[in-house]
Amino acid sequence: MLRMEHVKKIYRTDYIETYALSDFSLYVEEGDFLAVMGPSGAGKSTFLNIAGLLDGFDEGCYYLDERDVTGLSDAESAAIRNQKIGFIFQSFNLIPDLSVFDNVDVPLRYRGFNRADRKRRIESALETVGLAGRARHHPSQLSGGQQQRVAIARAIAGSPRLILADEPTGNLDTAMARAIMDLLEKINNQGTTIIMVTHDHELARRARRQIHVLDGRMVDVSGGNVRPLLKPEPTPDAPAADAPSDNGERTSRSA
Amino acid sequence: MLGFYVHMAVKSLRATPLISLVTVFAIGIGVTVSTTIISVENILTRDPFPAKSDKLFNVRMDSWDPDSQFFDVAPGEPPKQITYRDMVGIMESDIPRHQTGVGTGLSFVFPENDLVRPYRAAVQLVHAGFFPLTQAPFRYGQGWNQAADRNRDPVCVLSQEANEKLFGGEDSVGRQLRIGKRNFSVIGVLDHFNPTPKYYDTINDVFGDTCEILVPFDFIKEDDTGLSISGNTDNWGPRVPRDDTAKFLAATEMCWIQFWVELDSGKRRAYHDYLDAYAAGQRELGRFPRENNNRVTPLLNWLAQRNDSAEQTRAMAWISVMFLLICALNITGLLLGKFLSRSGLVGVHRALGASKRSIFAQHLLECWLLGIAGGLAGLVASGALLRFINAAVPSSIFHDQVFSVEPSMFWLALGLSLIASLVAGVYPAWRACQIAPAVQLKLQ
Ligand SMILES: Nc1ncnc2c1ncn2[C@@H]1O[C@H](COP(=O)(O)OP(=O)(O)O)[C@@H](O)[C@H]1O
Numbered sequence: 001m002l003r004m005e006h007v008k009k010i011y012r013t014d015y016i017e018t019y020a021l022s023d024f025s026l027y028v029e030e031g032d033f034l035a036v037m038g039p040s041g042a043g044k045s046t047f048l049n050i051a052g053l054l055d056g057f058d059e060g061c062y063y064l065d066e067r068d069v070t071g072l073s074d075a076e077s078a079a080i081r082n083q084k085i086g087f088i089f090q091s092f093n094l095i096p097d098l099s100v101f102d103n104v105d106v107p108l109r110y111r112g113f114n115r116a117d118r119k120r121r122i123e124s125a126l127e128t129v130g131l132a133g134r135a136r137h138h139p140s141q142l143s144g145g146q147q148q149r150v151a152i153a154r155a156i157a158g159s160p161r162l163i164l165a166d167e168p169t170g171n172l173d174t175a176m177a178r179a180i181m182d183l184l185e186k187i188n189n190q191g192t193t194i195i196m197v198t199h200d201h202e203l204a205r206r207a208r209r210q211i212h213v214l215d216g217r218m219v220d221v222s223g224g225n226v227r228p229l230l231k232p233e234p235t236p237d238a239p240a241a242d243a244p245s246d247n248g249e250r251t252s253r254s255a
Numbered sequence: 256m257l258g259f260y261v262h263m264a265v266k267s268l269r270a271t272p273l274i275s276l277v278t279v280f281a282i283g284i285g286v287t288v289s290t291t292i293i294s295v296e297n298i299l300t301r302d303p304f305p306a307k308s309d310k311l312f313n314v315r316m317d318s319w320d321p322d323s324q325f326f327d328v329a330p331g332e333p334p335k336q337i338t339y340r341d342m343v344g345i346m347e348s349d350i351p352r353h354q355t356g357v358g359t360g361l362s363f364v365f366p367e368n369d370l371v372r373p374y375r376a377a378v379q380l381v382h383a384g385f386f387p388l389t390q391a392p393f394r395y396g397q398g399w400n401q402a403a404d405r406n407r408d409p410v411c412v413l414s415q416e417a418n419e420k421l422f423g424g425e426d427s428v429g430r431q432l433r434i435g436k437r438n439f440s441v442i443g444v445l446d447h448f449n450p451t452p453k454y455y456d457t458i459n460d461v462f463g464d465t466c467e468i469l470v471p472f473d474f475i476k477e478d479d480t481g482l483s484i485s486g487n488t489d490n491w492g493p494r495v496p497r498d499d500t501a502k503f504l505a506a507t508e509m510c511w512i513q514f515w516v517e518l519d520s521g522k523r524r525a526y527h528d529y530l531d532a533y534a535a536g537q538r539e540l541g542r543f544p545r546e547n548n549n550r551v552t553p554l555l556n557w558l559a560q561r562n563d564s565a566e567q568t569r570a571m572a573w574i575s576v577m578f579l580l581i582c583a584l585n586i587t588g589l590l591l592g593k594f595l596s597r598s599g600l601v602g603v604h605r606a607l608g609a610s611k612r613s614i615f616a617q618h619l620l621e622c623w624l625l626g627i628a629g630g631l632a633g634l635v636a637s638g639a640l641l642r643f644i645n646a647a648v649p650s651s652i653f654h655d656q657v658f659s660v661e662p663s664m665f666w667l668a669l670g671l672s673l674i675a676s677l678v679a680g681v682y683p684a685w686r687a688c689q690i691a692p693a694v695q696l697k698l699q
């Protein structure tokens with residue numbers, strides 16, 4: 001589903017270079033539910049942005065659905081985001097001018113579905129998140145938990161293969177957070193791959209797999225069953241002997 | 256997709272009502288000023304005789320002094336009027352379908368009716384061809400024919416206004432009118448005939464009324480009519496005594512006559528050649544000291560050359576369009592501020608699958624909607640302003656023109672406002688589409 005190898009991302013401001021990701025590698029299988037943890041500033045959001053084709057990277061390679069997505073045109077990556085990826089953000093990011101119905105409609109419009117198709121999908125998505133009765137409401141008339149459920153409906157309405165969620169429960173209280181997690185589990189059980197950044201260990205444990213990010217690198221992988229982070233096909237610049245551990249974590253050669 | 260964009264743009268405009276209002280207002284003012292001035296310009300420069308403007312030609316011949324450039328024309332142009340001698344000479348040609356000199360004489364008019372006191376009047380000197388050439392409409396009677404020109408028949412044509420004044424508006428054909436010491440009999444009375452601009456005489460009061468009285472041209476040579484050459488005249492060459500007008504006209508180089516021909520299509524070249532041949536003949540007689548420089552100028556071109564006020568309004572029209580663009584540029588900052596302050600939304604749209612191009616289109620569309628609203632508001636305001644000008648400005652300033660917003664102004668206003676909103680919106684829309692989605696989503 002998703003494969004990143006030695007991805008490096010540098011933010012350059014006038015005088016400072018920040019290594020947001022340094023040598024980041026990851027393999028995610030179809031249907032997985034990955035919890036990404038790590039301290040603030042570790043590079044989690046950077047990873048999600050790159051995974052979601054919202055941002056580029058400086059080195060390494062990235063395959064999405066076996067397709068090399070480096071160097072795509074703006075329109076191509078917009079189309080991939082639209083068709084394959086659903087985003088959920090910590091601050092919901094609903095469009096305040098538009099009703100719940102219209103918010104869920106936005107990605108479907110960009111997709112070019114016809115009116116009947118869109119209506120069916122919107123209603124079904126709102127049904128899934130339990131907000132069928134709120135279609136005409138505006139975001140400001142909803143609680144935080146409800147807003148996040150609208151955002152989830154918007155993310156799943158186009159039946160994406162991958163959902164990227166950046167601290168989706170960060171702005172919610174525990175009860176609401178659990179409800180959101182229930183929803184994400186349900187979606188994952190229907191086959192959608194989910195990558196979720198979270199600080200909440202309880203929620204993270206409910207994912208199928210957890211990874212930790214520190215200083216732009218993967219440092220530890222835990223989870224129900226051990227899976228290789230990298231597919232076992234060595235790349236020329238990553239001879240197997242270099243790998244210090246069997247879980248595929250890589251340390252920088254200069255370390 | 257367009258419906259969706261419009262939907263979102265309207266929502267976005269309503270989310271920032273003040274900015275929307277200010278933008279509509281600014282574009283509206285710009286459009287008001289430009290459409291108003293362009294309306295005025297349109298009316299001042301409109302084709303006064305659409306049925307024939309492509310067939311009527313003003314004729315000029317360069318008989319001027321070799322040592323000085325003629326003034327009041329562009330460099331290299333011949334004098335703007337011709338001499339009496341040359342008028343008589345070129346009227347020998349049978350190429351034009353109709354032809355007429357147009358001159359102005361001044362004399363005293365003695366009405367038949369004792370109740371109207373004698374008064375000084377400008378008398379239009381024309382040839383028989385004037386009437387078919389201008390298609391001046393007659394209420395009573397008709398114009399005179401070429402025989403009357405040759406025989407100097409004492410006939411005259413009155414304008415409707417003169418007939419009103421002199422004969423109470425009755426059918427005055429056959430009645431008498433004294434000009435100087437000569438009696439003229441009325442042969443025709445015009446209906447209201449007041450082409451604006453007065454194309455056949457653009458040199459003497461181009462926006463004025465038709466002369467009250469028209470008489471056969473050659474009566475200028477009969478001194479007992481009291482007619483003296485009036486209007487704009489330019490002279491050079493040897494001084495000729497003026498006491499006998501007929502002798503004066505036969506000898507002078509004074510340019511004072513506008514000459515018009517109606518040519519069938521395809522005859523212009525031949526007529527021009529005729530003029531050149533005529534000038535060459537005169538050169539052999541010692542006149543026309545310069546190279547051939549004769550002009551057969553289509554009516555509309557001639558008007559464009561002579562019509563100063565039209566030129567001024569045209570300049571003002573351009574200035575007003577600049578003003579509109581400056582209004583638009585001033586809004587740029589406002590729109591830029593709005594778009595950048597809502598950059599988080601751009602990030603969301605990008606994440607949901609909008610390409611840069613789509614973001615650009617959405618924002619430009621938003622500007623266009625504002626522009627259209629401003630354009631329509633400006634059109635309405637312009638109509639009100641023109642009505643105000645009609646009511647409040649002394650009619651003499653605009654030569655009795657009635658201004659109104661013509662239908663074509665709708666498209667002009669729409670076009671101008673679209674251009675203005677483009678000018679105002681392209682940069683902000685471009686900046687909006689350059690917003691990096693990742694940065695924006697993190698900052699939320
Ligand atoms: N647009 C940016 N410009 C400069 N530095 C950035 C930018 N975005 C992130 N960073 C830096 O990159 C590092 C990783 O950031 P981020 O991925 O947001 O971390 P996390 O989401 O794990 O808290 C941090 O040091 C952060 O300051």
Ligand SMILES: [Mg+2]
Nearest residue numbers: 044045046166
């Ligand atoms: Mg983050």
